[in-house]
Amino acid sequence: MKCLVGIDDTDSSKGFCTTYLAFKVASQSSHANFRVFGYPRLVRLNPNVPFKTRGNAAVCLPLETEEVKETFESVCSIVERLSDVGNGANSGVVLLHDPRTAPYLRTVYLAALHGVVNKERVANQLRENGVPTFQLGNGMGLVGAAASVTFDESYDHTYELIAYRRRDFWGTPRRFDPASVQAMDRRTSPDTFNNYDYHKERPLIAPHGPDPVFLGVRGSTPGTVLRAFQMLRYDEDLEGHMIYVTNQGTDAHLEHELELPLKAYSSGWLEGEIVAARPGPGGHQYIHLISRGAKVDCAVYEPTGDLNRSARLLIPGDRVRIMGGVRRPSARHGKLVNAESIEVLSLARQRTMSNPLCQNCGLRLKSEGRAKGFECRRCGWRAREGTKRIRRIPRRLRAGLYLSSPRAHRHLTKPLIRYGREAADEVYPLIDGWLRSFISVPELARSP
């Protein structure tokens, strides 16, 4: 019998990782009473919620088994063993036979992408529908676990190969050759993405924390991410790797129009006309627009790099679509939209008033003060007040889409090279090498 097992919130801010747990479960499958029949799904949820761990990721394993109850129990025991409950993990596990029997779960997925989901409501729905669940801590992970089982290849999707470190290496520097990352990027882009930051000259494939992830290669097909990974040179004995199908790089969280008045922690987009734009402390750019008759505040933070530089060129009268997440009010500002990307829909004409030119020598006249007219500093020629000219200034911005720099991308951010390369409804079978585990099963049984 085929079933889907969703797992979420097993990690904490101090390390571990829900994907590592999924890798452990899948690695055991050759010696267990279940097998994995499709790519495990790595499902990113609303990055703008406050109570997430680092990446706000859930995973779903498509498993085939004749012993559903035993399989669920063995997955739960691995979750129990590997969840970092002591450091704040609130794990949830959900088992579903057929997602088509649970259309309400699709709503849970979409809600968990765009907003904040009430855990009790989801728990009740699961209970009413007889869906087996398991939870640790406060069980908040049930929401992500339930959401993850309805994400599949019918949505736009990408793949990621994640390589895992042996336990003795956790917390030590990751040793790989950045030049090999550049070479891989040049040979595989645009079929892979976000490999290397050419501006800051550093690889983007590896995290920096103490977690078990060595590196991840993101791309458009399972074959591409595997080939790209094999091009990398590294100096560490790995525990193995696994390829996931994922909603990363799809902007899935930005598909809905934001509600007005703004709801804290929601993600989406809104359109409007800019009424004010000004830089603030720290190099952040603040934009105020009128959207559906309401005034909305937006911030384009300095770390967004390219996006921040483009937003500095916006002026009142420009029409924009702003995509991002709603921050809760703070002491300094009310609710505002933290922009993740901006589409400039139309540009206002930029004009400036300038002093007249000297009729004698062509120099631009200086103002003599309010209502006192103008005088030439070179020849003394004078002009009356009221002869200022309107000058049109060419805009340094064009209509179009503006994105943040790759280093500021979130997992869900759709990179520029994916526009026009969306991949809904494209399904690949499991390829040779989709899963490699170099740790023997007895060793696995002993690991905590």
Ligand SMILES: [Zn+2]
């Ligand atoms: Zn003059």
